[in-house]
Amino acid sequence: MIIFGTRSSTLGTIAIKGTPCSHCGDNGSKRITVFGKYFHVFWIPTFPFGKSSVMECTHCLKTIAQRDYTTEQRIQYQNAKGSIKTPIWHWAGLLLIAALIAFSIIAGTFASASTTTKETDPRAQLLTADMNKLATHPTLQSDSISYAIKQMIDNKIVSEMKPEEFKYFSHIQDNKLILLIKIRKLKKVDKEYRPEFIEMIEEYFDSKPSLDTIETYIGLHGKYNMMVIKNPTALYNSRFVSDRHLYDFYGDKSLYGTTEKESIPSDTIKAIE
Ligand SMILES: [Zn+2]
Structure with a gap:
């Protein structure tokens, strides 16, 4: 009652x-x-x-x-x-009811967030780990591909884009290459022109015979999220592009939790220079 x-x-x-x-x-x-x-x-x-x-x-x-x-x-x-x-x-x-509703929404968000984490693709963590390795000044020794791409981009990109602030990371494993670039001002570039970064990078890859048969995964990260992704099957270009389009670089989802992947540090690619 x-x-x-x-x-x-x-x-x-x-x-x-x-x-x-x-x-x-x-x-x-x-x-x-x-x-x-x-x-x-x-x-x-x-x-x-x-x-x-x-x-x-x-x-x-x-x-x-x-x-x-x-x-x-x-x-x-x-x-x-x-x-x-x-x-x-x-x-x-009413204030109490509003507070209870707000609390349940927040609690619900946290609950669903933690559920999502549990169900997350294990490859998401690998991508996050790689994103954490982004560097403003990749060296020839540590990451020769990023080093070369940075040189090319610094020469071609207008200074308003602040190419000196771009961050790079690349990695090769199992005949696959991932290249991640963080461009804070990517949103300022008109959407239709954003894939030009990809074209520029692919031209570079095409000029390297050692990369001929390699599958490339390229992710351009804006200030907050991926905005352009090119994987071996498709190009994605939008204000928000899901990271999962890069996951295949890390192999099949089922591989994780069972076997350790053997990886080749990207400096082995120095041979291409
Ligand atoms: Zn009176």
Whole structure:
């Protein structure tokens, strides 16, 4: 059983003057007590709905109900009652409900986020690990492909794009190559022109006979997420491109958790120079 209804509490008093009392005719001051009405559920104030009042004559001490105010008393009351504010606790129930809803949404988000993590493709972590290796200054020794691509991009890209801030990482394993580039201002490049980065990179790869038969996975990361991905089967170009289009670089999903992949550090590719 839910107990609900309306209650009221005293909000304050207003003094009015110069109107005759309907009982004793006295013109002296009258005191109006203002009540705030609110709806309650189990006596918890839920929301307010208006005010009521009662007037007391300070001379004869009779109380006069609001419906019996004279026109002038009603006007004085209407003018003064705005200064009597409804306290926030009259909204306590609704605020509580809003807080509970907000809490359940946040809790739900966290719960689903943790579920997602559990179900995440194991290759997502490998990509994240590789993204963490992005470097502004790849060296010929540590990452020769990134080093060469950076040289080329620095020469071809206009300075407004701040090519000196681009970050690179590349890796070769199982006859597959992944190249990740983080370009913070990628969004500033018109969408139709973004794949030109890919074309430029592929031209470079095509010029290297040692990369002839290799499968390439190229990911261009904007400020927050992948925006262009080219894998052996398709090109993706959008404000948000899912990382999963790069996962095949790491092999089949079923490989993980069973066998360790053998990987070749990308410096072995130095031979191509
Ligand atoms: Zn009176």
